[in-house]
Amino acid sequence: MNAGAANRPAGAAAPVDSIAARPVLDIAGLCVSVRGEDGEREVVSDLSFKLARGETLCIAGESGSGKSMTALAIMQLLPQPAGRISSxxxxxxxxxxxxxxxxxxxxxxxxxxxxxxxExxxxxxxxxxxxxxxxxxIEAHTDLSQSQAQRRAVEALKAVRISEAESRLKQFPHELSGGMRQRVxxxxxxxxxxxVLIADEPTTALDVTVQGEVLELLRDLQxxxxxxxxxITHDMGVVAEMADRVIVMRHGRMVEEGAATDIFALPQAEYTRELLAAVPRIGTGAGRQESRDAAEASKPANVADVDDLHVRFDLRGGFFGRINRRVHAVEGVSxxxxxxxxxxxxGESGCGKSTTAKALxxxxxxxxxxxxxxxNLSGLGRAARKAVRRDVQMIFQDPYASLDPRMRVGDLVAEPxxxxxxxxxxxxxERVAALFERVGLSADQMELYPHEFSGGQRQxxxxARALALRPRLIIADESVSALDVSVQARVLDLLKELQREFGVAYLFISHDMAVVENISDRVAVMYLGQIVEMGTRDQVFSNPRHxxxxxxxxxxxxxxxxxxRERFARLDREIPSSTRRIGETPPRLALTDVGGGHLVAV
Structure with missing residues (x-):
């Protein structure tokens, strides 16, 4: 690594002379075209930049800005035969x-x-x-023997801090957690x-702690x-943590380039300013939910009451397929x-938050x-239970996967x-048309199919589909995690407007703590199937106790x-499993009130 990059303080941009001198990668006038039903169109237009040795260059922008197409062009992995480098x-x-x-x-x-x-x-x-x-x-690019390549593979796994590297070589991808797969x-x-290493949204699908671990790993290896x-990312928090320089793209064109400190402190382009303004920040941020009175938030007539909830799944194993282990997905949640x-x-993946939502x-x-x-649902017959279920609707993480691609969107919203x-x-x-207007779409779009909409429009x-039955409770399960930051902000604003208009309650499930801090009234933190802390938003974020x-x-x-930060919070080990032998139960955590209804596990 060059001395300038090694000695550069955190947050400082690479010196201009080191960037200009002998770049590792030099892109000039890049244009990428894709042929579709309507003919050929440019998805990257006249892009030029240089990458110095040891430098981290972040390319930021929303979906469709050309970020990933630029990466695929560099790797010569453009979709064939539709995609090509035109100049x-x-x-x-x-x-x-x-x-x-x-x-x-x-x-x-x-x-x-x-x-x-x-992914x-x-x-x-x-x-x-x-x-x-x-x-x-390794064997494809070197003259190493099979045993030597295996030793190199073990060294590579150890370098990314995967425990028991030798035994991991025998495992298959589905046997590893999301964070471990990304490290592989x-x-x-x-x-x-x-x-040169191109990282295309390497942490978007990861929990915040695993994201920190992966970014710290990239820093160490660099x-x-x-x-x-x-x-390549649309997460401006990741950009601020990692970048020496930043390129902001929109509609295939570079709209701004500069040192990370300059881009965040004095953005020149209006689009860059809009992008930064939409970023949720803990304690601040556009559209932040105002704190509500604690007494108002605890009125007796609750929409939902969950008491001592348990969800367990049995696992079969052995030669005869006997039940020998049990997943304690949710354990005593109230x-x-x-x-x-x-x-x-x-909470992180596997903590039981989505399972809790599915039970509800x-x-x-x-x-x-x-x-x-x-x-109480447990005391109702099938017909009565169906009637009560009208009051609970869900919005899922991936809008495209939750909409039938064979149906028109108007029919999908009318289906409930x-x-x-x-x-x-x-x-x-008429009701569906009114719902379309209310969520910012037009009634004319009811005849279209899901693939004809953007990600934000599909959400x-x-x-609109969740609102069709006028429910009392909507469960939003990672409903904005896959969206660009500006689209995310607009969807969150819409959810808050609908709450004020219809009085609907939300169970908002997320691993993005900045989004949670901006939209929630109360917060419950889950770990290994149990709640370890619960209180008002201000209690949990201003005075976290667990x-x-x-x-x-x-x-x-x-x-x-x-x-x-010089260092991210590091995971010393993988998150423990909630799977146990039959008859073995996890220790039950007791929640203690530390003041004002702020509950903490002891």
Missing amino acids: GTIRLGETNLATLNERQMQRIRGARIAMIFQ PMTSLNPVLSIGRQLTES MIAMALALEPD REHGTSVIL FSIAPNETLALV AGLVPYQGDIAIGGR LLIHGIASKEERR RICI PYTKRLIEAVPVPDPTRR
Whole structure:
């Protein structure tokens, strides 16, 4: 690694002279075109930048801005035959990648330039072991024997701090957690110590603590090997934590470029200012929910009451397939939600928050008591239970996966009304049209199909569908985590407007603590199936008492390069499993009131 990058203080941009001198990657006048039904159109237009050795360059922007297409063009992985580089040069050292054929690029990919994709589960081959996938890449680019390649693979896994590296070689991708799969992807990318590493949204799907671990890992490996990094993301907090320089893209064009400190302190482009203004910040941020009176938030007539909820799944194993282990997904959870209130349920993947939501919506069997509007579901017949379920609706994380692609969106929104036999056909159409107008869409769009909408528009359709039955409670399960920051802000504003208008209550499930802090009235923190802390938003965020809550909040990246952390909170080990042997139960946590209804596990 060059001395300038090694000695540069956190938050400081790389010196201009070091960037200009002998760049590792030099892109000039890059144009990328994609052919569709309406002919060919440019998705990247006249893009030029240089990447210095040891530098981290972040390319930021919303979906459709051309970030990922730029990365795919550099790697020569554009979709074929539709995509092509129509003009420009991509020089890696003295080699123009834009002129190489596939066989020549195969020798460069992995060896000199590597890429980490957003979703590791779709990037790793599910039928090959981790060891086979690692050694295959090493053997393709080196003259090492199989045993030597295996030793290199073990070293790569150890470098990304995966425990028991030798035994991990025999495991398959589905046997690892999301954070571990992403670390395996990083190990594969860095096993041959490439000159350039492209990381395309490497932390978007990860929990905030795992995200911090992965970013810290990239920093460490960059310091050790002097690798140049192109980090593609729409998370401006990650940009502030990692970038030396920033390129902001919109509609395929660069709208602004500069040092990270300059971009955040004095953005020149209006689009950059809008992007930064939409970023949720703990304690501040556009559209932040005002604190509500504690007495108002605890009115007796609750929309939902959950008492001593348990959800367990049995696992079979052994030669005869006997039940030998049990997943304690939710263990003794209790909470209530008042009318017009937002209760946020937060925690890392596997903590039980989504399972709790599914139990509340009647999608999984459970033990304990769930009462909706004062009616306990466990004591109701099928018809009565169906009627009560009208009061609880869900908005899921992926709007495209939750909408039937074969149906028109107007029919999808009307479907709950049809199932419950509400209104005539004409009345249903009028109600759906009114819902479309209310969520910011037009009635004319009712005849379109899901694929004809953007991600943010599809989520608005899902919100309209959830509102169709005029429910008392809407469960939003990671409903904005897959959206761009500005689209996310607009959807959150819409949810708050609808709450004020209809008095609906929300169970808001998320691992994004900054979003939670901006929208919630009360917060419940879950860990291994149990609530470890619960209180008003201000109690939990201003005075977190449980160590796990503190770690979640500390791991949130701050969108300010001048406050960049030297080290992220590091995970010393994988999150413990909630799976136990039959007959073995986890220790029950008792919640103690530390003042003003602020409950903390002891």
